[in-house]
Amino acid sequence: MASSYSDVYDAWKQDPESFWARAAEDIDWLRWPERGFDPDRGVYGHWFTGGETNTCFNCLDRQVASGRADQPALIYDSPVTGTVEHWTYGAILEEVVALAAVYRDLGVEKGDRIIIYMPMIPQAAFAMLAAARIGAVHSVVFGGFAANELATRISDSAAKLIVSASCGIEGGRAIAYKPLLDAAIDISAHKPDRCLVYQRKELQAELNPDRDIDFASAVGEAKRSGNDVACTPVLATDPLYILYTSGTTGQPKGVVRDNGGHMVALRWSMQYFFGLKPGEVFWAASDIGWVVGHSYIVYGPLLNGSTSVLYEGKPVGTPDAGAYWRVIERHGVTRLFTAPTAFRAIRKEDPQGELIRRHDISSLQALFLAGERADPDTVAWAEAKLRVPVIDNWWQTETGWPVAGNPIGLGLLPVKYGSAAVPLPGYHVQILDDAGHSVSVGTLGNVVIKLPLPPGCLSTFWNADERFRENCLSEFPGYYRTADAGYIDDDGYIFIMSRTDDIINVAGHRLSTGSMEEICASHTDVAECAVIGVADAIKGQIPAGFLVINANVSRETAEIEREVVALVRERLGPVAAFKTAICVKRLPKTRSGKILRGTMQKIADSESWKMPATIDDPAVLEEISAALKSRGYCIIP
Missing domain, CATH: 3.40.50.12780 (ANL, N-terminal domain)
Incomplete structure (x- = not known):
């Protein structure tokens, strides 16, 4: 209508x-x-x-x-x-x-x-x-x-x-x-x-x-x-x-x-x-x-x-990445509201959507995403697999x-x-x-x-x-x-790019980590990602991207990292100074699915930090620390 x-x-x-x-x-x-x-x-x-x-x-x-x-x-x-x-x-x-x-x-x-x-x-x-x-x-x-x-x-x-x-x-x-x-x-x-x-x-x-x-x-x-x-x-x-x-x-x-x-x-x-x-x-x-x-x-x-x-x-693991589709089919759900991170987790485990086809989800009329920024690739994937409107909301x-x-x-x-x-x-x-x-x-x-x-x-x-x-x-x-x-565009549409704390200053240029994440996520092998600003003696801050790869990908991670760096530099230009992409198994999140970018940044900058009370699995921060150490960043134990 x-x-x-x-x-x-x-x-x-x-x-x-x-x-x-x-x-x-x-x-x-x-x-x-x-x-x-x-x-x-x-x-x-x-x-x-x-x-x-x-x-x-x-x-x-x-x-x-x-x-x-x-x-x-x-x-x-x-x-x-x-x-x-x-x-x-x-x-x-x-x-x-x-x-x-x-x-x-x-x-x-x-x-x-x-x-x-x-x-x-x-x-x-x-x-x-x-x-x-x-x-x-x-x-x-x-x-x-x-x-x-x-x-x-x-x-x-x-x-x-x-x-x-x-x-x-x-x-x-x-x-x-x-x-x-x-x-x-x-x-x-x-x-x-x-x-x-x-x-x-x-x-x-x-x-x-x-x-x-x-x-x-x-x-x-x-x-x-x-x-x-x-x-x-x-x-x-x-x-x-x-x-x-x-x-x-x-x-x-x-x-x-x-x-x-x-x-x-x-x-x-x-x-x-x-x-x-x-x-x-x-x-x-x-x-x-x-x-x-x-x-x-x-x-x-x-x-x-x-x-x-x-x-x-959970969206995955109880028992698999088809858990949502079982619930929709069994109970006749007409509207589903969840976090984008849930769909990124589902997509990572089942990128072709094979588990979706095993269930009758015809009752579903719309999917609503909120809690984290819904990157365009996740929205497009959900639209293609579910065949219903996917509505980002903030x-x-x-x-x-x-x-x-x-x-x-x-x-x-x-x-x-x-x-x-x-x-x-x-x-x-x-x-x-x-x-x-x-x-x-x-x-x-x-x-x-x-x-x-x-x-x-x-x-x-x-x-x-x-x-x-x-x-x-x-x-x-x-x-x-x-x-x-x-920002707001000519049609009055609102684009939420990041928390103000996540705006990074690269050699005097205010850049949104959200725009970089959007580009990283557009790579076909990337299931989800997070970009943080890392302290740099010359530029003030430089971006570093953390990439979680789809489950069915067998390529060398170093090759994917190079491709993502090239992709960001191609679309945003050299001003972004995006040179570091690191493949990790998972990202640290709260139990509601928000990525803990602030804590990641403190670890990267060797600042003291406190374990977030809402973290889903504290062991993930150890994995992030190890990944940063492997790239030469100094970490406070």
């Missing part, structure tokens, strides 16, 4: 408050907001002030009342445990009411904080929704985080209760959570009152009778007692959750998401960006510890009356929902490889130079968003308003600083 994007975006620009007031009509309110946007509240203003609502009610109670009690709300698919469960809206509501009763019995009240430290199991989603039901503020911490990282989050949030599990499953083995949890509590400046622990059959935990409570037993008792816990009215501006950004060191940075604006934005995005209808199956192949899991595993699909897939597994933990993308729900716009497409309603994106001046079309600069941010974005950092101002608002007054670098 023809796209209505321009008309919709223009309608927002002409009257933002009326636009979002209409969107707010899709949410059930206990009291309609007094104002659309109040610029005098909070750090930069608040949306829907005076409104009262409840997120759990809109996700569950409302859906049950509208006839969806027997519709699957959540499909739990765990290849690591061989488990598949279908949870209806009615069944989840029963579990959440019981868990909310447990919370209440433990003294948790509106505004209290609950840390959720769990693997990818349904009970993690139930724990989030039960917190929302009673107006408590949840903070999900990725299951398996190191004790000191968990401790900083316990202290900063002053959590009254921790909900955890006995173990997670990583690499085919059980990872005990309880020792990590106990160690975190021991070193935390704040001590929670109690811990609810869900015992998994793969590994049982020994409970401390003075502090720990068996999750299943407590929920079972609440069901037997028949306690009905109604939804607690909360203000639209009250916090729903705190999400600490990945890689935090020292004092954590807790992104605060409110209730009202969050629901309005997610409901709008499900319908008009993702084009998802109630009853359809949506799969965000992420983790609840990340913002994608919050927005599009738990809250977004349930607000939309859709079915969400909660997947405990957003952040702080925004909570896409800033830019190709809105399939409004009718697809032309695709431009390498671009996250156009800004969505609510976002006025601009490109500024370091002095805060607008740059010309096509010029690389700082990507900023004009204030106010739309509904659904962060309101502040937890207990740190001034830090929020300094980190995000002060450098470019009147704008939110994204810390991303990119």
Whole structure:
């Protein structure tokens, strides 16, 4: 169909408050907001002030009342445990009411904080929704985080209760959570009152009778007692959750998401960006510890009356690179949302897409990629193999929902490889130079968003308003600083090239590592890559590229490295000073798939560095160090 994007975006620009007031009509309110946007509240203003609502009610109670009690709300698919469960809206509501009763019995009240430290199991989603039901503020911490990282989050949030599990499953083995949890509590400046622990059959935990409570037993008792816990009215501006950004060191940075604006934005995005209808199956192949899991595993699909897939597994290795296609076929997934790095891993193992052809994935209507830059070759490969639109989109933990993308729900716009497409309603994106001046079309600069941010974005950092101002608002007054670098073309398409920290200065020339990665990835033998800037005594910095080669390639790596160097120099010219390409087995990544370029750069420059808390496999950094040593770089042990 023809796209209505321009008309919709223009309608927002002409009257933002009326636009979002209409969107707010899709949410059930206990009291309609007094104002659309109040610029005098909070750090930069608040949306829907005076409104009262409840997120759990809109996700569950409302859906049950509208006839969806027997519709699957959540499909739990765990290849690591061989488990598949279908949870209806009615069944989840029963579990959440019981868990909310447990919370209440433990003294948790509106505004209290609950840390959720769990693997990818349904009970993690139930724990989030039960917190929302009673107006408590949840903070999900990725299951398996190191004790000191968990401790900083316990202290900063002053959590009254921790909900955890006995173990997670990583690499085919059980990872005990309880020792990590106990160690975190021991070193935390704040001590929670109690811990609810869900015992998994793969590994049982020994409970401390003075502090720990068996999750299943407590929920079972609440069901037997028949306690009905109604939804607690909360203000639209009250916090729903705190999400600490990945890689935090020292004092954590807790992104605060409110209730009202969050629901309005997610409901709008499900319908008009993702084009998802109630009853359809949506799969965000992420983790609840990340913002994608919050927005599009738990809250977004349930607000939309859709079915969400909660997947405990990997894109490859559980058991092979065909895992995604099995899930799509088995559950009738219509929309898949994942990170580009997942598709690069799949392509590396199955470059011809042979495993795709073994499954009926005809239900799939679109693929959405976000989290890392989607290089053109990965997008083209996915388009050719899946035969569906592949939609790059760009957003952040702080925004909570896409800033830019190709809105399939409004009718697809032309695709431009390498671009996250156009800004969505609510976002006025601009490109500024370091002095805060607008740059010309096509010029690389700082990507900023004009204030106010739309509904659904962060309101502040937890207990740190001034830090929020300094980190995000002060450098470019009147704008939110994204810390991303990119440019906007003649058609208004946004190209996100890298983090601003990844812009390298080669002999006075500001160059994007993203543009170099795009060229490296275009080589037919390269599955994925990362380019970093390495200190150089003459030029200031010079680029170094790390290449992961497709699984079916048997050529000498030195030959591929020479070809990639020649390719970059041919397309970017000698100014790039690109002379170093190194083939490696894999790249260091966070558990959400982001490549740890900053840590790689510190290793290359012989700077001291700290093991990132979010790293998927610490051994990869040893491999990177060895590869750099082989090329003459000095590494600090």
